[in-house]
Amino acid sequence: MTEIKLGIAGLGTVAQGVLELIRRNNALMRQRSGVSLRVVRVASRRAKPEIDLQGAHFSTDIEDLLTDPNVDMILELIGGDTTALDLIRRGLAANKPVVTANKAILAAHGNELMAGRGRQLLRFEAAVAGAIPIIQGLSGGLAANRLGGLFGIINGTCNYIFGEMEANGTAFDEVLAEAQRLGYAEADPSFDIDGIDAAHKLTILLALGFTGSFDLSAVFVEGIRHVTVADIRFAQELGFKIKHLGIIQNTDAGVEARVHCALVPGDALLANVNGVMNAVQINSDGAGETLFSGPGAGGEATASAVLSDVLALGALMASGNGIGVPSESDQSSERLSDQPALVSMSDVSCANYLRIPTVDQPGVFAQVTQALSEFSISIDAAIQHEASSNQSAVDIVLLTDDVVEGTMNAALERLQRLDIVAADIVRLRVAPTL
Amino acid sequence: MTEIKLGIAGLGTVAQGVLELIRRNNALMRQRSGVSLRVVRVASRRAKPEIDLQGAHFSTDIEDLLTDPNVDMILELIGGDTTALDLIRRGLAANKPVVTANKAILAAHGNELMAGRGRQLLRFEAAVAGAIPIIQGLSGGLAANRLGGLFGIINGTCNYIFGEMEANGTAFDEVLAEAQRLGYAEADPSFDIDGIDAAHKLTILLALGFTGSFDLSAVFVEGIRHVTVADIRFAQELGFKIKHLGIIQNTDAGVEARVHCALVPGDALLANVNGVMNAVQINSDGAGETLFSGPGAGGEATASAVLSDVLALGALMASGNGIGVPSESDQSSERLSDQPALVSMSDVSCANYLRIPTVDQPGVFAQVTQALSEFSISIDAAIQHEASSNQSAVDIVLLTDDVVEGTMNAALERLQRLDIVAADIVRLRVAPTL
Numbered sequence: 001m002t003e004i005k006l007g008i009a010g011l012g013t014v015a016q017g018v019l020e021l022i023r024r025n026n027a028l029m030r031q032r033s034g035v036s037l038r039v040v041r042v043a044s045r046r047a048k049p050e051i052d053l054q055g056a057h058f059s060t061d062i063e064d065l066l067t068d069p070n071v072d073m074i075l076e077l078i079g080g081d082t083t084a085l086d087l088i089r090r091g092l093a094a095n096k097p098v099v100t101a102n103k104a105i106l107a108a109h110g111n112e113l114m115a116g117r118g119r120q121l122l123r124f125e126a127a128v129a130g131a132i133p134i135i136q137g138l139s140g141g142l143a144a145n146r147l148g149g150l151f152g153i154i155n156g157t158c159n160y161i162f163g164e165m166e167a168n169g170t171a172f173d174e175v176l177a178e179a180q181r182l183g184y185a186e187a188d189p190s191f192d193i194d195g196i197d198a199a200h201k202l203t204i205l206l207a208l209g210f211t212g213s214f215d216l217s218a219v220f221v222e223g224i225r226h227v228t229v230a231d232i233r234f235a236q237e238l239g240f241k242i243k244h245l246g247i248i249q250n251t252d253a254g255v256e257a258r259v260h261c262a263l264v265p266g267d268a269l270l271a272n273v274n275g276v277m278n279a280v281q282i283n284s285d286g287a288g289e290t291l292f293s294g295p296g297a298g299g300e301a302t303a304s305a306v307l308s309d310v311l312a313l314g315a316l317m318a319s320g321n322g323i324g325v326p327s328e329s330d331q332s333s334e335r336l337s338d339q340p341a342l343v344s345m346s347d348v349s350c351a352n353y354l355r356i357p358t359v360d361q362p363g364v365f366a367q368v369t370q371a372l373s374e375f376s377i378s379i380d381a382a383i384q385h386e387a388s389s390n391q392s393a394v395d396i397v398l399l400t401d402d403v404v405e406g407t408m409n410a411a412l413e414r415l416q417r418l419d420i421v422a423a424d425i426v427r428l429r430v431a432p433t434l
Numbered sequence: 435m436t437e438i439k440l441g442i443a444g445l446g447t448v449a450q451g452v453l454e455l456i457r458r459n460n461a462l463m464r465q466r467s468g469v470s471l472r473v474v475r476v477a478s479r480r481a482k483p484e485i486d487l488q489g490a491h492f493s494t495d496i497e498d499l500l501t502d503p504n505v506d507m508i509l510e511l512i513g514g515d516t517t518a519l520d521l522i523r524r525g526l527a528a529n530k531p532v533v534t535a536n537k538a539i540l541a542a543h544g545n546e547l548m549a550g551r552g553r554q555l556l557r558f559e560a561a562v563a564g565a566i567p568i569i570q571g572l573s574g575g576l577a578a579n580r581l582g583g584l585f586g587i588i589n590g591t592c593n594y595i596f597g598e599m600e601a602n603g604t605a606f607d608e609v610l611a612e613a614q615r616l617g618y619a620e621a622d623p624s625f626d627i628d629g630i631d632a633a634h635k636l637t638i639l640l641a642l643g644f645t646g647s648f649d650l651s652a653v654f655v656e657g658i659r660h661v662t663v664a665d666i667r668f669a670q671e672l673g674f675k676i677k678h679l680g681i682i683q684n685t686d687a688g689v690e691a692r693v694h695c696a697l698v699p700g701d702a703l704l705a706n707v708n709g710v711m712n713a714v715q716i717n718s719d720g721a722g723e724t725l726f727s728g729p730g731a732g733g734e735a736t737a738s739a740v741l742s743d744v745l746a747l748g749a750l751m752a753s754g755n756g757i758g759v760p761s762e763s764d765q766s767s768e769r770l771s772d773q774p775a776l777v778s779m780s781d782v783s784c785a786n787y788l789r790i791p792t793v794d795q796p797g798v799f800a801q802v803t804q805a806l807s808e809f810s811i812s813i814d815a816a817i818q819h820e821a822s823s824n825q826s827a828v829d830i831v832l833l834t835d836d837v838v839e840g841t842m843n844a845a846l847e848r849l850q851r852l853d854i855v856a857a858d859i860v861r862l863r864v865a866p867t868l
Contacts, residue, residue, distance in 0.1 A: 021578050021720045031646070032577050125575070131721035133575025140574075141559070141567025143466050144455050144741030212465070269727065272706045277723075286455050286738035287565035289711075290728035293703065294721060304720035307578030319750075 002318035003036045006310065007071035009062050009087055010078035011044035014101055014126070016051060017303030018075065023054060029307070035314035037307075040070050044078070066090050073313060075306060076100040085109060092118050097317070099309040101126035101302055107200040110207055110214025123309035128201045129154055129278040131301035132294040133308060138209045138282070145284030147209045150248040151434055154201045156276035156296040157185045157192035158224050158244035163274050166232045166241070172225065184276055194223035195244070195259045202246035206257050209282070210248055211339050220345035222260035231355055231426055234397045235263050238353070238381055241271040242428065249432055254341030256348050262431035263353050270434060281434060289434070346406040351380065351430035354400065356415060357393045357423040364420045368396055371418060375411040377403050393422040399430070436752035437470045440744065441505035443496050443521055444512035445478035448535055448560070450485060451737030452509065457488060463741070469748035471741075474504050478512070500524050507747060509740060510534040519543060526552050531751070533743040535560035535736055541634040544641055544648025557743035562635045563588055563712040565735035566728040567742060572643045572716070579718030581643045584682040585868055588635045590710035590730040591619045591626035592658050592678035597708050600666045600675070606659065618710055628657035629678070629693045636680035640691050643716070644682055645773050654779035656694035665789055665860055668831045669697050672787070672815055675705040676862065683866055688775035690782050696865035697787055704868060715868060723868070780840040785814065785864035788834065790849060791827045791857040798854045802830055805852060809845040811837050827856040833864070 008015050022029075022037050030036045039056040043065050047058070057068075062083060065074055074091040076098060078084050085105050091098040092113065098121060100106070106113070106127055113122055125135045129152070138147075153159050157179060164175040176193070179185035191197050199221045207214040224244050235242050240263035249256040264271045269291050273279040278296030283289050295301040358364040369379060381399040400408070408427070416425055442449050456463075456471050464470045473490040477499050481492070491502070496517060499508055508525040510532060512518050519539050525532040526547065532555060534540070540547065540561055547556055559569045563586070572581075587593050591613060598609040610627070613619035625631050633655045641648040658678050669676050674697035683690040698705045703725050707713040712730030717723050729735040792798040803813060815833040834842070842861070850859055 017720070024719070025578055025580055028580055029578055032573065131724055133571055133724075136570060136575050137567055139466065140746060141570050141742050142738065143745045144459055144463055144738050146459055146462055267706070267708075269703065269706055272701070272703055274701075279725075284738070285458070286451070286734040286741075288729040288732070288735050290565055290567075290726070291713075292724070292726055294724035298722070300720040301722050304576065304578050304718070307720075308575050311577045312574060316753075 001030065001034070001036055002314070003038055004310070004314040004317060005038050005040040005070050005072045006075055007041040007043070007065040007068060007073070008039060008075045008077060009043050009065055010076070011042060011046065011051065012077065012079070013299035014302045014306065015042070015075070015077040017299030018077065018306055019051065019054065021300060021303050021307055023052070029311060033311040033315050035311065035318050037310065037314070041065055041068050062087055066094060071096070072317065073097045073099065073310060075310070076102060077306070081105060088113060088122070092121050095121070097121045097123070097313040099123050099306055099313065101306055103127040103197070103200040103204060107203040107214060107216045110204065114214070123313060124204070125309045126302045126305035128204050129280055129292070130294065130296040130298065131304045132278060132280065132292045132296070133305065134205070134280050134292050135208060136308065137290070137292055138205065142282060142284055142287055142290065145286045147282060147284045148250050149283040149432065150205055150209060150246070150280065151270060151431065152202070152205070152246040152280040153243055153270060153273050153278050154246045154280065154296065155192055155195070155198040155244060156278055157189070158198070159273065160184050160276045161193070161224065162227070162232065162242055162244065165229050169229050171229060172227065193225060195221040198244065198246050198259045202248065202257060202259055205246070205280070206248055206255070210250060210255050211342070213339055215342070218257050218342045220258040220260065224261055226426055227261055227428070228426070230395065231428065234355060234383060234395070235353065236266070237383055238263070238399060239266050240264060240430070241266050243270065245431060247432065251343065253347065254343040256343045258345060258348065261428050263428060264431045264434070268434050346409070348405045349402045350405070350432065351402050352400045352408055353428040353430060354398045355426040356396045356398070356421060357425070358396055358420045359422050360387045360392065360394045361420070365396060367418060367420055368398070368415065371415050372400070372411055374414070375407050377401070377407070377411055435464065435468070435470055436748070437472055438744070438748040438751060439472050439474040439504050439506045440509055441475040441477070441499040441502060441507070442473060442509045442511060443477050443499055444510070445476060445480065445485065446511065446513070447733035448736045448740065449476070449509070449511040451733030452511065452740055453485065453488065455734060455737050455741055457486070463745060467745040467749050469745065469752050471744065471748070475499055475502050496521055500528060505530070506751065507531045507533065507744060509744070510536060511740070515539060522547060522556070526555050529555070531555045531557070531747040533557050533740055533747065535740055537561040537631070537634040537638060541637040541648060541650045544638065548648070557747060558638070559743045560736045560739035562638050563714055563726070564728065564730040564732065565738045566712060566714065566726045566730070567739065568639070568714050568726050569642060570742070571724070571726055572639065576716060576718055576721055576724065579720045581716060581718045582684050583717040583866065584639055584643060584680070584714065585704060585865065586636070586639065586680040586714040587677055587704060587707050587712050588680045588714065588730065589626055589629070589632040589678060590712055591623070592632070593707065593712070594618050594710045595627070595658065596661070596666065596676055596678065599663050603663050605663060606661065627659060629655040632678065632680050632693045636682065636691060636693055639680070639714070640682055640689070644684060644689050645776070647773055649776070652691050652776045654692035654694065658695055660860055661695055661862070662860065664829065665862065668789060668817055668829070669787065670700070671817055672697070672833060673700050674698060674864070675700050677704065679865060681866065684774070685777065687781065688777040690777045692779060692782065695862050697862060698865045698868070702868050782839045783836045784839070784866065785836050786834045786842055787862040787864060788832045789860040790830045790832070790855060791859070792830055792854050793856050794821045794826065794828045795854070799830060801852060801854055802832070802849065805849050806834070806845055808848070809841050811835070811841065811845055
C-alpha cells in the first residue's frame with residue numbers, strides 16, 4: 001500500500017472539504033485506488049486552529065510546502081493569483097505533482113504551466129464545473145472523438161438567478177441580493193454575473209477539447225445584467241428558456257468560443273438544469289450528445305474533484321511509472337502546432353431574440369421590420385401584446401433568422417436610434433442547435 | 435511515440451465503429467494520449483471483405499488473436515458467451531490487456547475476471563450505457579465519495595417505447611413492432627423489455643460503486659410489458675413520468691439493487707431523458723447529485739467507449755509501468771472482504787402506484803381502501819374519473835405511502851381477489867427521492 005503524503009495550501013471551504021472527505025472516506029479511497037492519503041502539512045496565511053488537521057503540521061508560510069521533503073504532492077487551494085501561481089510553478093519545477101482548483105490561473109497561464117512536465121504533473125478537475133468530472137470526460141471518456149460543440153451551464157450563480165426570476169417573477173436586483181444573502185453570489189458579484197468566471201472555465205475547456213492552447217482573449221464574454229423577467233416570460237412564450245451558456249463550436253470556418261445568455265429550447269436537457277447546478281453538453285462525432293451535470297460549487301463537491309485528481313496521480317506514483325519525467329507520451333508540442341483557427345465574434349452567425357420597447361402608436365411594427373430588412377434580416381417569429389392602460393411603451397419581441405453578429409450589431413444601432421424606440425433594446429442570442 | 439497494436443475479435447456494428455473511429459481520428463487520439471493505434475489483426479467467424487481493415491490480417495479463427503505475438507491488446511467485440519469468455523480468459527492469462535463491451539459476461543463472470551491481474555488488464559467502459567463514460571465516472575471522477583444512490587435509464591429500447599407511448603398514445607405492442615422495424619429493438623425483444631439487459635448493467639455498477647462483487651442474482655428484475663398508455667397518462671396527472679430504471683440504494687439496512695418501472699417526478703432531469711438516450715444519476719456524499727447522459731447504443735457511440743479504454747490502457751503501456759504485473763495497488767481482495775449486506779426485494783420499502791380496474795358500481799372505492807387498510811397501507815393520492823358510456827369497468831388509481839414490498843404484494847393478492855376488481859391490477863413503484 002502506497003501512502004501519498006499531501007501538502008495543502010489554503011484552509012478555505014475547498015481545503016476544509018478535502019480534509020473532511022479524507023477523514024470520512026480514506027478507507028474507501030484506499031480500497032478503490034490502492035493508495036492511502038495522509039495530509040502531512042497545511043499552510044495558510046490565516047491560522048485556523050479549530051479545524052482538525054489530522055495531525056498535519058500547520059504553518060502560516062506557504063513556502064514550507066515546498067521545502068518539506070515529506071510532501072509528495074501539493075494541493076493549491078488558496079485561490080487568487082500571485083502566491084498561488086508561484087506555488088504551482090515552483091512545485092512543478094521541483095517535480096512534484098500539483099493539484100489545483102484555480103481556473104483563473106489556468107486561463108491566464110495554462111500554456112506555460114501545461115508545457116513540459118506540467119502536462120503530467122498538473123491536474124485541475126475542480127477548476128471547471130465543480131464536482132462534475134468534465135476534464136476527465138473530455139480528456140479520457142471522449143478521447144477518441146472529434147468534438148463538434150460544447151454547451152455549458154458553468155456558472156451556478158447566473159443559473160440560480162435566472163431560475164428565481166422565472167419561478168417567482170422577482171426582478172434581477174432583488175434576486176441578486178437574495179443570492180448574496182444565501183452565499184450563492186459574492187459581495188462583488190461581477191466575477192460571476194458579468195461572465196468572467198464562465199470565461200475562465202470555457203478557456204480551459206477550449207484548450208483541452210478543441211485548440212490545445214489556453215487563450216482567454218479568444219473567448220467572447222457577456223453577462224446577465226440586461227435580462228429582465230419580461231424577457232424570461234417572452235422567451236417562454238416562444239418555447240425557450242434563457243440560460244447563461246459557455247459555447248464552443250467547431251465550424252468549417254474555425255472554432256467559436258463565447259459566453260453569453262442564450263435561448264435554449266424548453267425541452268432540451270440543458271434547459272432543465274436548475275438552481276446552482278452546472279451542466280456541460282458535448283457533441284462529438286462518435287459518442288454523439290453526452291451531458292454531464294452536477295453541483296458546480298461547494299466545499300465538498302469541489303473537494304471531490306480535487307481528490308479525484310489526487311487519487312489518479314497517486315495511482316500513477318504508486319505504479320512507479322516515472323511520473324514527472326517528460327516521457328515519449330508528452331505530446332504538448334504536437335498539440336500546440338496543430339491549432340485550429342479561432343472565429344472572431346463579429347463573424348459568428350446566430351438567431352437573435354430582440355425585445356424592442358416602442359412608443360404605443362400605429363405603424364411602429366412596420367418601422368422596425370423595415371429597419372431590419374435594410375440589413376437583410378428576416379423575422380422568424382414575433383410577439384406584440386396589447387399595451388395595458390398604465391403603459392406608455394409597448395414591447396415588440398422578434399426572433400430573427402441566423403444573422404452574422406457584425407450585421408446584427410449594426411442593425412441594433414440603427415434600431416436604437418429610431419424615434420419610436422422608447423428604451424434600451426434587449427438582444428439575446430439563440431443557442432445553436434444543441 | 436508508442437504504437438499499440440490491436441487485435442479485434444468480431445466484425446459487427448461495434449467493431450466496425452472502432453475501425454471507423456480509428457481511421458478518422460487516429461491523429462487526434464495520438465495528440466491527446468501520446469499513443470498511436472494500429473489494427474494488426476481482425477478475427478471474425480463471418481468473413482466481411484467489403485470492410486476496410488486498414489491493412490490488418492483477417493482470419494476466421496479467433497484463436498489467431500492469441501497466437502499472434504504482434505497483438506498488444508485484445509478487443510473482444512463478438513458478444514455472446516462461450517467464445518468471448520474463453521478469449522477474455524486466455525488473453526488475461528497471457529498477460530494481454532483486454533477491452534470488452536460484453537455486459538452479460540461481466541455480470542456472470544466479473545468476480546473471476548476481475549480477480550488478480552484482471553483488475554489492471556481488463557476494461558469495459560462500453561458495457562454500461564454506451565458512450566457515457568460512467569465506469570470512469572464511478573471509478574475515477576467520484577472515487578473520493580461514498581455513494582448513496584444510483585438511478586439509471588440504462589436501456590434505450592424501454593425508454594424509447596415509453597416515449598412513443600407518451601407522445602402518440604400508441605399501445606405498447608404497436609410501439610414495440612415499430613421499434614423492431616427501426617432497429618431499436620431485437621427480433622426477440624425479451625432481453626431488453628424484460629429488464630435482463632438493464633440487470634446486467636446494474637450488476638456491473640453495483641460491483642464497481644457499492645459492493646465490490648458481481649452478483650446478478652442480487653438484482654431484482656421486472657420489465658415493462660405491463661405498462662399501458664393509461665398508466666402513462668394517470669402518472670402524468672399525478673406529476674410523474676414512467677421510466678424503466680436501474681436503482682441502487684445504500685441504506686442503513688444494506689444495499690438495494692433493483693430494475694423495474696418507476697414513477698419519476700416530471701421535473702427531474704432523469705424524467706427529461708428521452709428517446710434511446712441513457713442516463714445515470716449518482717448521489718454521493720461529497721459530489722452530491724451528478725448525472726451523466728448520452729447515447730446508450732450504436733456502433734460509433736459504443737466504439738467511443740471501447741477506445742477510451744484502449745487509450746487509457748495504451749497510455750499505461752507507453753509509460754512502461756509494468757501493467758499486468760499484479761502490483762501493490764491490486765486491492766481486489768480487500769474490496770471483496772468489505773462487502774456490505776444486500777437487501778432482499780421483499781424488504782425494500784417504496785410508494786406504489788396502483789391502477790385497479792373495477793366494475794362500475796357504488797361502493798367500490800370504499801372496498802378497495804378497506805382492503806388496503808387491513809394491511810395498514812395508507813393512500814397519498816387518488817384519481818377516479820367518471821366512466822364513459824362505453825366502459826363497463828372504471829379505473830381507480832391510487833398512490834400509496836411507503837410500503838414494504840412483501841406487504842404490498844400480499845395486499846395486491848387480496849385486492850386482485852375482490853369481486854369488484856374487473857381485470858389485472860397494474861402496480862408500479864415510485865422512484866426513491868432522486
